[in-house]
Structures are given as structure tokens and as C-alpha cells.
Amino acid sequence: MSLKNSTCTVLETCMAVKPEEVVLIITDTATHPSIARALYDRAVELGCDPILMTMEPREVHGKEPPKAVAEAMAAADVVLAPTNKSLTHTQAKINAKIAGVRIATMPGISLEMMESGGISADYLSVKDIAFELKSRLDSVNEVRITTDIGTDIVFNVKGCDWMVDHGICHEPGYSSNLPAGEVFVAPKSGNGVFVVDGSMSGIGILNSPLTIKIEDGQATDITGESSGKLIEMIDSVGPPGRNLAELGIGINPEAHLIGNVLEDEKVAGTVHMALGDNSAFGGDVVAGIHLDGIITGPTVYLDGELMQLPI
Numbered sequence: 001m002s003l004k005n006s007t008c009t010v011l012e013t014c015m016a017v018k019p020e021e022v023v024l025i026i027t028d029t030a031t032h033p034s035i036a037r038a039l040y041d042r043a044v045e046l047g048c049d050p051i052l053m054t055m056e057p058r059e060v061h062g063k064e065p066p067k068a069v070a071e072a073m074a075a076a077d078v079v080l081a082p083t084n085k086s087l088t089h090t091q092a093k094i095n096a097k098i099a100g101v102r103i104a105t106m107p108g109i110s111l112e113m114m115e116s117g118g119i120s121a122d123y124l125s126v127k128d129i130a131f132e133l134k135s136r137l138d139s140v141n142e143v144r145i146t147t148d149i150g151t152d153i154v155f156n157v158k159g160c161d162w163m164v165d166h167g168i169c170h171e172p173g174y175s176s177n178l179p180a181g182e183v184f185v186a187p188k189s190g191n192g193v194f195v196v197d198g199s200m201s202g203i204g205i206l207n208s209p210l211t212i213k214i215e216d217g218q219a220t221d222i223t224g225e226s227s228g229k230l231i232e233m234i235d236s237v238g239p240p241g242r243n244l245a246e247l248g249i250g251i252n253p254e255a256h257l258i259g260n261v262l263e264d265e266k267v268a269g270t271v272h273m274a275l276g277d278n279s280a281f282g283g284d285v286v287a288g289i290h291l292d293g294i295i296t297g298p299t300v301y302l303d304g305e306l307m308q309l310p311i
Helices: 003-014 033-045 066-073 090-096 109-116 122-139 227-235
Strands: 023-027 051-056 078-081 102-105 142-146 152-156 164-165 175-177 182-185 189-196 210-215 216-221 243-248 270-274 290-295 301-302 305-307
Touching: 003 033, 003 109, 003 122, 023 033, 023 066, 033 051, 033 109, 051 210, 066 122, 090 102, 109 175, 122 164, 122 182, 189 243, 216 227, 227 290, 243 290
Parallel strands: 023 051, 023 078, 078 102, 102 175
Antiparallel strands: 142 152, 142 301, 152 189, 164 182, 182 243, 189 210, 210 216, 243 270, 270 290, 301 305
16 A cells, blocks of 8 residues: 555545545654655645644653644644654543544554555444444443463443444544554453553563553552553553553454554454543543553453454
């Protein structure tokens, strides 16, 4: 897939932009400038009224953009955010959704990711998979995840609203990551241990696993080779950084584990768990940080019944 083809996927298939719509493209100085420029140029070709804003990169995922950027987001028709750190879990994004803006965040996107992997998926098919899985999960009270290397954690999801991230944002207020492909939830609580063996936000591909102990929805102990860096990141925002924020299931058959959580968490057959902010998708914790850890080869039980993961 060429860069131009992927911009067509983003703007036409995923966002369904219309002539004269204001398309705001937010990037930063740590992201390859050709990505934002290609999106801008294609928006011009489609008759849109694009705006390109470049800011300094945020220090961590989930940190708010400058006030001027946040205000511009709420005033646009469509927002595309190819940035180094994620704007997904920010109040700026929440406010723009409330205003009816269609939003695609693309944290950590690279030229390679724009030309292969998850971005090349059939997103209409991914949407079907997402809603089929959501229909199964909506009635579940408890999810248990285990792995051969030590994960054993139980989530209380009774009454929680499972979210779908399938890449199709045609209606006002819809948002997605791109690449897309996950079903996820802000759990009420959780207890147990999860062992991250794939990749971790802010760290990348792991040389050795990270073991995180969860008690009543809080990370109480973190061990492993990269534990110091993870602890430093989550504790930089205080106690909310240790909140068990998310349980997610990857469903994109074209995504691969590459060390970039934007794509890694979408890999079909994996699950991911996050610490920090979940206020953007049904939770009540505002942390200013959101860090995902990807677990490969999981076994999933829904109310005690073995679940077959999409692959």
C-alpha cells in the first residue's frame, strides 16, 4: 500500500469526508511530516477545507494538547491526529466528540505503518467482527484472562459498556484509532496478575516480561526488567496512574506486533490491559496518562466459559 492509498483509506473509507468539511490535521515535530502533508493534500483533492497544526510533542500518552489546539478540535468537522504521543485519552478529544466532531487519533504512526500492516485491513469487515464480539460481551459479568507464563486476572465488567474501535467514523461524534481493530471496556475492578510479554506503551517491544499485580483495580506491585521505567511513568501523575483502566481484545487480522502500541493492541488473538486514564470511554478516572500492555497467547473465559478469540 502506498502512502497516497492509505490516505484514501483514512479520509474516504474511514472518515467519509465531504466537500467543504473542515478537516483539522494535528501533528507534532516528532512525527514524520510527510504523513500529515499527505493527509492534507488528499483532503484538498477531495474538496475539503483542511487545516494543518503542528505542536511540540507531548511527554506522555494522554497529556492534553495546547489550548489553541483543543479549541480548534472542537470547531472542526473531522480531526486527524498523527502525533507521537496519544491524544485519544484527553479531555480535548472528549469535548470534540461531544461537539459532534469525527475523530481519528494516530499516535506513534510511522511511514512504515502507513504503508503496511493494520492500516491495510478491510475496515468494513473489521466493523462486522467488532459488533459480533461486542454482542457476546455485553451480557458478561466476569472476564478471566490466563496465560502459560503467569497471567491470571479476573475483571468485574457487570453492567459495563463495551466499546468498539473499528475505524469507521461516518457519524457525528464517532472516533477511532487508526489503525483500528479492538473491542475494549473500562472494568469496574480487577484482581490478579497480568504478565505483559508483547509490548508496553512508552517502552516498546519487551526483552523480558513485566509482571503487574492488581488489587481492587489498582497496580500494587510491578516487577521485571523494565519495571523502573513503567513505575516512573505511572507515578509521575500520582495515584490515578495506577488505576486498572482498560481490558481490550485485538481483532485486526492485518496488524502485527511491531513495538508501537497503536498497532500492537489491535493484533488479532491478543489482549491488552492499560493503566491510568479511562475517562474517555466510560470510566471515571482522569489521569493524564494511559499506558497499554499487550499479552500474547491468552486464554479468555467469559463467566467461566472458554471464549474463542478472533484470529
